[in-house]
Amino acid sequence: MPFRPADDGDRTRQGVAVLLLLAVMLFAACLLSLGVGPTGVGLRDLWTYATGNSASLSTQERVILEAVRLPRTALGLLVGAGLAVSGAMMQGLFRNPLADPGIVGVTAGAGLAAVAAIVLGNGILAPVAMLLGNQFLPLMAFFGGLFNTWMLYLIATRDGRTSTTTLILSGIAIGALSVALMGLMIVMADDRQLRDITFWNLGSLGGATFGRVLSILPFIGVVMVIMPFVARGLDALVLGDAAAFHMGIPVQRLKKIVIVAVAAACGSTVAVAGSIGFVGIVVPHLLRLVMGPSHRFLLPGSALGGGALLLVADSVARTVAAPAELPIGVITALFGAPVFLFLLLGKNGITTRDMP
Amino acid sequence: MISAEHVTVARSGRKLLDNVGLDLEPGKFTVVIGPNGAGKSTLMKVISGEMKPDIGFVSYHGTGVDLCQPVELAKRRAVLPQATQLAFPFTALEIVRMGAVAQGALNPTEQARQALSRVGLRSFESRPYPSLSGGEQQRVQFARALAQVPQPVSDGVPRALFLDEPTASLDLGHQISVLEIARDFANAGGIVLAILHDLNLAAEFADHLVVLNHGRVVAEGACLETVNDEIIASVYGIAGAVGRLPAAHIPYVLPQSRHR
16 A cells, blocks of 8 residues: 555545645646647647747647647546546445446446437437537436436445445446447437447547537536535445434435436536546545545545546547547556456455445 | 433334333433344434334424434434444544534544543554454444544533444453443433443443333333343343352353452
């Protein structure tokens, strides 16, 4: 373990220090994401641009920075933060470090709803799509994620306890059902819709626009705002529903808020970036090792760390095989799947203790 | 005073509690005894506000428990649950601090340290909870409850400690020290309700003893009136055990005879 708890058992300072470090890392990741790409526009041009000398850049360079890199960085930041925070919240809700929206089928539910939005958006859902405009896809994905999270909670939790086995297995079943229904939707789709679905499904930050950034900003923003209000409750919930209630937590209300937040963060990111796996499990897990499990620091830490990780992964995705782009989901899975396996095997006995 | 009146709880056609009435008075150490499945834990859940009775009523100083917000209840009573397992490695201090935070302490970390000292775990502050032994975990939980109600009487209102088998995984020395802390809490004007299985400990510490069987109160009052052959025989099915010393060659432990 990289850090042991401080000798007096109080990890407040440790938490603050790690948060500051993460903020610095996120800033560096933003610079990397803005300054790296196959076009040769680099950090120096970024500096020129940022210091107000944008006139000395060519139009092409300016367009690349303003219309390509900037929205992509903003989107990566929001998506990474949303994915990691939804993972951390879900693990707190289920009292299980293995809960991850991607693994337990919440992402699939959001994906199904997103595909439904694409396929039915010109058909029976056309009036709704017209009404909501840019928000249609994220909203649909949000409700899809919400539905699956709720189902999962109803199925996998008995007397306030969630067993890892039931959680993962029912999550797989719910996810498989969503994927099957998605298949049915795809069969119904026409050529243009198929193209949209394929692009969406690749799991990429490519094609980022400020429109997309704005469409998920409210969802991620709301989740960030409620984070400090659910942190203490999630900490208390680790001791069990009853103990949390004894310590003054309105348990049912807390759970509803967290379920909605998980669906909002996860659903909206799926809507704009497809399914990007493992960020929600890797980031909180690594952070628990260095700052402890308290949600006061874990949730904001996950937001910062998730944003940083995704920006780095995206920078790698668009440079290693340039000018081609690797799907970012491939990068996160290559890194995240081994961590998940490691967790599942419980090598790190202190972090994973299976609930009976 | 905390009162339960006519409390009845039925689950799948069986009455777990049947018209139970109980008054918890400030300054008194109330102990509930009874065989497995008598309804002791259910009664504690109802009184703590965690479970709503089908019939009956629980009030805290005149206010119905269902009218109290969880936050208000948390300031009035703390509950020590039976064994708790954690999925995340909080340190002992962090667990105890949750109790201090629940009560609205200005300096929860300091209050948590004091509570850990009271249960003799001062040097365990930085230990991850999952790595502690069962008994140590139980004492950390007890410290958490103490940190939640640090003063037996605060703002003129007595606070309450509810202990569900507080001695279950403790050695004899710690059984006694936990119950002595609880008795000090009661002596200072607080309310204590404990579920115990050890009749000797119950007789030693209880000001008011409640015998529960099949969801009913079969006897209550001072220990001398309640722990007698007739009642113990009818409830536990063991006759002639009370007040009879075993044959001299069988060793026995009698908590009452310890040196103080």
